[in-house]
Amino acid sequence: MTRQVILGLLIILSVALFALWRIDNPRVERLRMAVADAVxxxxxxxxxxxxxxxxxxxxxxxxxxxxxxxxxxxxxxxxxxxxxxxxxxxxxxxxxxxxxNNVRLSPQMRFVTGEVLTDTGGPFSQSGLVNVGRRNGVQDGAAAMDGLGLVGRVSGVGEETSRIIYLTDINSRVPVVLQRTGQRAVVTGDNTGMPLVQFVEAPERVRPGDRVMTSGDGRVLPPDLLVGVVVRDSENRLRVRPAAEYARLEFVRILNFRPPQSVEGPGGLIGAALPASPTEEGVVNE
Amino acid sequence: MSDTTPILRHAFAAVVLTTLAALLLAVSLMPLRPATSGFAVPDLVLCLACAWALRHPQSAPMILMFAIGLIADLMLGRPVGLGALTLLLITEVLRRQPAGVPFLLEWVFVSLLILLGSLAQLGVLMITFAARPDTMMVLINAVVTALCYPLLAGAVRAALRIGRGRRQTE
Known part of the structure; x- marks a missing residue:
């Protein structure tokens, strides 16, 4: 009798946890990182x-x-x-x-390098745990690179560990630009070694071998990081062959990138924004 | 005194089970880089739980099984709670099976349960509109997990035999 009660309670508990994971993912991700930090x-x-x-x-x-x-x-x-x-x-x-041109370049990005401690494969997740965390200045959402290309994105930060979801993970979406044609697209992981390139406006203009860079849309990842090159699979879908070498991933760089501030409205010097009305024109001229 | 010994023995066996589970989890987390190569990764912890529930159910209380499943979910980045629930239900089914079934039959039965569990997980993810892995990949994974089962069943048997040997010498 008590067995059944315990079983029922545990089932309810796991359903509740699953619902929490589905509804409030960041909180559960924090729990995940707490466990990772502990072990x-x-x-x-x-x-x-x-x-x-x-x-x-x-x-x-x-x-x-x-x-x-x-x-x-x-x-x-x-x-x-x-x-x-x-x-x-x-x-x-x-x-x-x-x-x-007198160009002013954006300030150099800083990075911290971490060692990959664990990596989990399998159908549900493709991610790795790195031994740098909040204490080292890692921020959630930061880009992770190996020497050459984008590896993935930080998706959970603990005190001294952080989780990186790889480009190949089914939850990974990265806005990119295809270099030769300048088309925007999204690189979507599907658990194979080569993620899909989706939402291309004119896929017929894309050629295998085109370079894929991050576009910086969405303001999570910095622009112009190398993702890989385009390939076509047997079903003629566009995929990207990642430039990062996952097979020998030992150290990753985590970039410390703050998205550029956007300018909205006039600054305080000019005064408050005027209501847009063409009838005021004469007043302005005086 | 005579009725505290089995409890102690079960507690000892439970500790062994927990240690084995932790070891297997560490093995699955080792950075041997199969993560992105598209290889199927067997769910060793699930195999261990199945083998143990069949061979020594007294020392594997539901709460322990659930805890193992939950930690595995958290560490392996799977949907939290889903893997734990599957593991709990599968071991509950296995717990009720009679002992002394030929191994081949046992293997087939466990494989079916693992397959069913994977499909059920896919179904739940589909119903809740969560990001869902490729069906084919999940099936391959279930098959590879089932293929790993004899290995872990052997390991569990060896571990339990050592325990029994100790008891006889004591």
């Missing part, structure tokens, strides 16, 4: 050996195909020399143009 010390000793093991396996693999890799690297160096030349020329030209 964080336990992961220090699992993440390190695991990382070492992965690295050893990768090193061994690279031993096996050292010759091919050498050839590949040679080709790549050749390629990059050309690019470096191009980059230097462009930079000089850029500097000249900037001097002409």
């Amino acid at each position: 964080f010390p336990a992961f220090d000793w699992t993440s390190r050996p695991a990382a070492t093991l992965t690295r050893m396996a990768e090193d061994f693999e690279s031993y096996v195909r050292v010759y091919e890799e050498n050839q590949e690297l040679r080709r790549e160096v050749q390629d990059l020399r050309g690019w470096r030349e191009a980059a230097i020329q462009l930079e000089q030209r850029n500097a000249r143009l900037r001097a002409l």
